[in-house]
Amino acid sequence: MRISVIGAGNMGGALAKGWVKAMRDGADLDITVTARTQQSLDRIKADFPELHCTLDNKTAVAEAEIVVLAVKPWMAKTVIDEIASEGRLDGKIFISVAANILPEDLKAMLPGSTAQILYVMPNIAAEYCQSMTFISPADDVPAETVKTVERLLSLLGKTQVCDLKTLAAGNMLAGCGIAYVMRFIHAMMQGGVELGLYPANAQQIAQQTMTGAVAVLQESGLHPEAAIDKVTTPGGLTIRGLNELEHSGMTSAVIRCLKAGMK
Ligand SMILES: NC(=O)C1=CN([C@@H]2O[C@H](COP(=O)(O)OP(=O)(O)OC[C@H]3O[C@@H](n4cnc5c(N)ncnc54)[C@H](O)[C@@H]3O)[C@@H](O)[C@H]2O)C=CC1
Numbered sequence: 001m002r003i004s005v006i007g008a009g010n011m012g013g014a015l016a017k018g019w020v021k022a023m024r025d026g027a028d029l030d031i032t033v034t035a036r037t038q039q040s041l042d043r044i045k046a047d048f049p050e051l052h053c054t055l056d057n058k059t060a061v062a063e064a065e066i067v068v069l070a071v072k073p074w075m076a077k078t079v080i081d082e083i084a085s086e087g088r089l090d091g092k093i094f095i096s097v098a099a100n101i102l103p104e105d106l107k108a109m110l111p112g113s114t115a116q117i118l119y120v121m122p123n124i125a126a127e128y129c130q131s132m133t134f135i136s137p138a139d140d141v142p143a144e145t146v147k148t149v150e151r152l153l154s155l156l157g158k159t160q161v162c163d164l165k166t167l168a169a170g171n172m173l174a175g176c177g178i179a180y181v182m183r184f185i186h187a188m189m190q191g192g193v194e195l196g197l198y199p200a201n202a203q204q205i206a207q208q209t210m211t212g213a214v215a216v217l218q219e220s221g222l223h224p225e226a227a228i229d230k231v232t233t234p235g236g237l238t239i240r241g242l243n244e245l246e247h248s249g250m251t252s253a254v255i256r257c258l259k260a261g262m263k
Pocket residue numbers: 006007008009010011012013034035036037040057070071072073075079097098099121122123124175
């Protein structure tokens with residue numbers, strides 16, 4: 001399958017690199033990436049020589065079956081005007097990962113085009129095939145196309161085909177949420193340093209603890225509070241910290257954090 005990623009930056013680059021890793025595991029893909037500067041392309045090509053790299057968006061689109069738009073949202077219209085001219089996107093699968101540009105907005109930017117439009121929200125863990133990716137197809141996209149896109153994105157982690165409301169909420173937990181989780185890890189590091197650990201050691205400990213917590217919940221299927229009960233000795237150490245977190249409004253802060261991006 002020939003895929004062109006227009007804008008191989010943080011997100012587009014992560015998708016392309018994840019797909020290359022899938023190719024190394026046997027997936028039959030042919031990936032082209034574009035960027036604004038040759039320097040960006042040289043950087044990505046150095047570690048991922050399987051990628052075709054070009055500064056020419058139009059050629060990249062003309063040669064692809066699937067086009068992924070991964071430029072900043074405020075550049076989407078200009079780039080779409082460029083790549084869709086002369087019917088270049090017609091009949092192709094067109095995935096946009098530009099946040100908050102909905103399928104109806106994309107349709108308005110592609111008047112008369114027969115491109116099959118899907119609004120997709122991955123996260124940067126796509127590079128390591130651990131993304132949580134949401135897929136919202138436009139109403140007129142055939143089921144077979146949705147399946148194809150789902151298969152392709154499943155190479156990069158977990159996927160959900162969903163409506164726009166779920167995508168918006170899911171993106172706060174996953175697309176943006178990955179940054180919130182990283183901020184929590186950093187907060188643990190800061191506490192760890194105050195307790196006398198070196199930052200690098202605190203980071204390793206915090207990351208392994210995060211991995212362990214995820215493993216416990218995934219393997220056991222427990223609700224988080226049931227698993228927390230297993231850690232919390234009455235009158236012991238853990239409950240002191242848990243209550244301190246709640247006195248400081250942790251749960252409320254997280255809820256407010258997730259709601260903030262929906263405004
Ligand atoms: N960074 C993230 O975690 C996520 C980002 N997104 C979406 O992905 C899109 C890209 O975001 P980032 O990757 O963070 O930005 P970025 O700035 O890292 O990447 C954008 C890329 O587009 C390239 N570019 C700019 N103009 C271009 C043009 N005319 N032709 C070809 N390439 C061009 C730039 O060289 C750059 O490599 C945004 O719309 C964002 O909403 C979606 C989910 C997660």
